[in-house]
Amino acid sequence: MIKALVVDDEFYAREELIDLLNGSGEVEVIGSCQNAIEALKSINQLKPEVVFLDIQMPQITGIELLSMLDPATMPKVVFVTAYDEFAIKAFDSNAFDYLLKPVNIQRLEKTIVRLQQQRPAVDYSPLTQPLLELVPCCGHQRILLLPPDEIDFAYSDQTGVHIASGELLTTTQLTLKILAEKTPLIYCHRQYLIHPLAIREIKLLDNGLAQITTANGGKVPVSRRYLKELKDRFGLN
Amino acid sequence: MDLILSLLQQLSVYLVIAYLLSKTPIFMPLLTLSGGWSQRLLCYGIFSIFCILGTYLGLQVQGAIANTRAIGAVMGGLIGGPMVGFFVGLTGGLHRYFMGGFTDLACMISTTTEGLFAGLLHAYMIKRGQPEQLFRPKVVFMVMVFAEALQMMIILLVAQPFDQAFVLVSAIALPMTITNALGGALFMSIIEDRKVIYENYSTAFSNKALKIAQRSVGILDQGFNNQSTSIIAQIVYEETGVGAVSITDCNEILAFVGIGADHHLPGTPISSSYTREAIDEAKIIYANGYDITYRCSLDHNCRLGSVLVIPVLDGNEQVIGTIKLYEPKQKLFSTINLSLGEGIAKLISNQVLSGRYQVQQNLLIQAELKLLRAQINPHFLFNTLNTINAVIKRDPDKARALIGHLSQFFRRNLRQQSDTIPLEEELEHINDYLKIELARFGDRLTVNINIDPALLSFKLPPFSLQPLIENAIKHGTSSLLACGNITLSSIIHPDHIKLVVTDNAGNYRGANKATGLGLKIVDKRLKNRFGQQYGLLMSCEPQQWTNAIISMPLPSTIQNNKSK
Numbered sequence: 001m002i003k004a005l006v007v008d009d010e011f012y013a014r015e016e017l018i019d020l021l022n023g024s025g026e027v028e029v030i031g032s033c034q035n036a037i038e039a040l041k042s043i044n045q046l047k048p049e050v051v052f053l054d055i056q057m058p059q060i061t062g063i064e065l066l067s068m069l070d071p072a073t074m075p076k077v078v079f080v081t082a083y084d085e086f087a088i089k090a091f092d093s094n095a096f097d098y099l100l101k102p103v104n105i106q107r108l109e110k111t112i113v114r115l116q117q118q119r120p121a122v123d124y125s126p127l128t129q130p131l132l133e134l135v136p137c138c139g140h141q142r143i144l145l146l147p148p149d150e151i152d153f154a155y156s157d158q159t160g161v162h163i164a165s166g167e168l169l170t171t172t173q174l175t176l177k178i179l180a181e182k183t184p185l186i187y188c189h190r191q192y193l194i195h196p197l198a199i200r201e202i203k204l205l206d207n208g209l210a211q212i213t214t215a216n217g218g219k220v221p222v223s224r225r226y227l228k229e230l231k232d233r234f235g236l237n
Numbered sequence: 238m239d240l241i242l243s244l245l246q247q248l249s250v251y252l253v254i255a256y257l258l259s260k261t262p263i264f265m266p267l268l269t270l271s272g273g274w275s276q277r278l279l280c281y282g283i284f285s286i287f288c289i290l291g292t293y294l295g296l297q298v299q300g301a302i303a304n305t306r307a308i309g310a311v312m313g314g315l316i317g318g319p320m321v322g323f324f325v326g327l328t329g330g331l332h333r334y335f336m337g338g339f340t341d342l343a344c345m346i347s348t349t350t351e352g353l354f355a356g357l358l359h360a361y362m363i364k365r366g367q368p369e370q371l372f373r374p375k376v377v378f379m380v381m382v383f384a385e386a387l388q389m390m391i392i393l394l395v396a397q398p399f400d401q402a403f404v405l406v407s408a409i410a411l412p413m414t415i416t417n418a419l420g421g422a423l424f425m426s427i428i429e430d431r432k433v434i435y436e437n438y439s440t441a442f443s444n445k446a447l448k449i450a451q452r453s454v455g456i457l458d459q460g461f462n463n464q465s466t467s468i469i470a471q472i473v474y475e476e477t478g479v480g481a482v483s484i485t486d487c488n489e490i491l492a493f494v495g496i497g498a499d500h501h502l503p504g505t506p507i508s509s510s511y512t513r514e515a516i517d518e519a520k521i522i523y524a525n526g527y528d529i530t531y532r533c534s535l536d537h538n539c540r541l542g543s544v545l546v547i548p549v550l551d552g553n554e555q556v557i558g559t560i561k562l563y564e565p566k567q568k569l570f571s572t573i574n575l576s577l578g579e580g581i582a583k584l585i586s587n588q589v590l591s592g593r594y595q596v597q598q599n600l601l602i603q604a605e606l607k608l609l610r611a612q613i614n615p616h617f618l619f620n621t622l623n624t625i626n627a628v629i630k631r632d633p634d635k636a637r638a639l640i641g642h643l644s645q646f647f648r649r650n651l652r653q654q655s656d657t658i659p660l661e662e663e664l665e666h667i668n669d670y671l672k673i674e675l676a677r678f679g680d681r682l683t684v685n686i687n688i689d690p691a692l693l694s695f696k697l698p699p700f701s702l703q704p705l706i707e708n709a710i711k712h713g714t715s716s717l718l719a720c721g722n723i724t725l726s727s728i729i730h731p732d733h734i735k736l737v738v739t740d741n742a743g744n745y746r747g748a749n750k751a752t753g754l755g756l757k758i759v760d761k762r763l764k765n766r767f768g769q770q771y772g773l774l775m776s777c778e779p780q781q782w783t784n785a786i787i788s789m790p791l792p793s794t795i796q797n798n799k800s801k
Contacts, residue, residue: 010623012623015631019627019630059718082619102623
């Protein structure tokens with residue numbers, strides 16, 4: 001059985017696809033989400049083998065979601081769309097799998113057969129953005145979409161990835177690796193990213209360590225390894 | 238006593254000349270206090286002549302001349318100002334000086350002084366903001382009395398020997414004061430009459446012109462054809478009171494109203510040579526029936542005796558037809574109608590132009606609307622089909638209802654041809670649309686509609702409201718992670734009504750390509766229908782709300798209810 005996640009912002013669209021997939025006997029739907037931010041969380045938690053991903057969704061589209069996933073651990077993706085000329089062209093030219101709504105059963109069976117075959121991982125980079133416009137964050141009872149330039153620093157611990165923006169401290173489903181690749185944030189420690197523009201002061205400590213104070217008063221440790229990179233960056237050597 | 242009578246006799250001649258002159262256009266500038274150089278120069282010329290005339294019409298008395306010279310100088314000063322008064326007085330005075338006599342110098346000085354005095358009074362009145370006082374015969378009378386007293390004093394002071402001067406003054410002072418004061422007052426009253434007649438004429442002219450313009454607004458919007466021109470011809474006929482009015486294009490009569498309508502029939506080709514000439518040479522032709530004869534080319538018994546033919550031009554100065562005013566044989570063309578004719582032709586030209594502009598505007602809007610409707614949003618269609626697909630299994634009745642709404646929605650989109658529909662019908666269209674959207678987004682979209690029932694029959698252009706709702710969903714609430722809310726409500730103001738679509742997304746950021754065209758068309762069609770002060774207004778509080786407000790005039794049904 002293929003473990004699948006269904007992502008669509010319309011209730012009936014999710015229900016219909018879940019019915020069809022479960023009815024095929026080859027796929028087990030392990031979860032469904034109504035937007036990309038929920039999807040990010042579910043992908044990280046449930047680790048589905050395949051994601052059936054709608055494109056038109058509020059705030060973050062299915063295609064933008066791809067940029068937020070780590071290619072190394074990314075599930076297979078089947079795009080589902082009612083009508084999106086531009087995206088369909090891109091799918092066709094890159095041989096990405098996609099379904100059109102309303103979903104045709106014969107077409108879905110073909111997709112399932114392809115999913116069962118052992119195929120090399122698909123490279124979605126033609127669709128992904130080099131930089132993220134918004135970083136989705138979850139606070140208590142609310143979802144925040146932060147422009148990357150408003151982030152002071154980010155760090156990871158056992159409970160996840162946290163983001164500090166001014167007074168605000170929140171968590172995100174994005175990994176530090178993705179944040180480092182797709183935002184202006186840079187590593188200053190194995191578990192810390194800092195926005196270069198947020199640095200107010202770098203205080204050099206003993207044994208080659210340092211501590212950054214941000215414009216908003218936050219303290220961020222700098223490890224020996226990244227201090228050199230930081231110094232190089234600011235031309236301090 | 239004899240002197241008074243003789244002087245009054247001379248005055249009569251003087252005033253008759255003034256009266257005759259007042260009938261000529263030369264007099265026109267004297268009716269205003271414009272103060273322009275040409276007016277001053279003309280004042281100087283005319284009143285200098287009267288000043289000299291006053292001397293010539295004077296009577297020899299004891300080696301001096303009893304006269305009405307002062308009238309010219311004082312009138313010149315009152316109407317022309319200090320400078321004119323001074324020079325008129327000086328001119329008249331110099332002329333008198335060269336005629337000799339023992340009072341020659343005294344007369345020159347006194348006349349100049351009188352002119353200057355009246356001129357200073359003119360300046361004073363203007364400064365006090367009471368220029369109309371200068372035209373009052375009573376005022377002129379007083380001024381003349383004072384001026385004559387001044388003159389008598391100067392004669393006593395300047396003329397030598399004093400004894401002789403004293404005798405002269407005691408003989409002429411009373412007669413001259415009476416005559417001059419009376420003459421000045423009468424002269425001013427002639428000018429005043431002219432002014433009144435002229436102003437009456439102007440008012441009558443402007444009234445007629447304005448009435449015609451007012452009544453004919455928008456009539457030619459449908460084009461320069463039989464129907465529109467016959468309405469215009471009727472208006473011109475009623476307002477000018479001429480014998481008959483005809484409007485032609487370059488080939489045939491389009492409309493004819495008035496005497497001779499029995500044989501001047503619309504649709505018949507142009508037969509009059511005057512009309513042909515007016516069209517071919519683009520010039521106004523006036524056949525007054527005397528030196529230029531006019532004879533109806535259709536019927537020898539036609540009662541029409543004179544005609545004014547004015548070409549009607551389009552924007553490129555091309556003749557597109559003529560308007561013809563007729564008078565019957567025993568009646569003369571009034572000068573008002575002669576000058577009005579040209580204005581009417583110009584009015585028609587402008588109306589035709591604006592009409593063409595309107596037609597083009599309408600065509601453009603229709604074309605844009607067609608384009609918009611042709612762009613059936615495929616995303617909407619396929620998602621809806623997908624929804625129905627899912628609903629069929631779960632709730633077949635609901636699926637059937639949804640298909641009904643979808644069909645009705647598209648049918649209306651394709652069919653809507655009429656200019657206006659009742660608000661009720663637009664709300665039905667919105668209902669079909671919303672039933673589908675609520676099925677798609679029901680779990681995260683709520684809609685409240687709160688429209689005053691009194692407005693349901695109000696007529697508005699179709700697709701004025703539905704695109705605003707669609708816009709609020711497509712570019713507003715559908716981007717919300719939380720629940721979307723859309724409100725449609727009505728507000729009745731004392732002089733207009735507003736329909737407001739509010740969403741809680743607050744995504745509107747000025748017109749862009751995606752939303753701009755649809756909203757622009759809504760605005761344009763409302764303005765086109767109701768006038769420039771109405772239309773669509775967007776406002777937004779980012780992340781909070783977006784308001785789309787359409788304003789329209791208050792429907793008459795509500796006005797009536799209110800006044801009851």
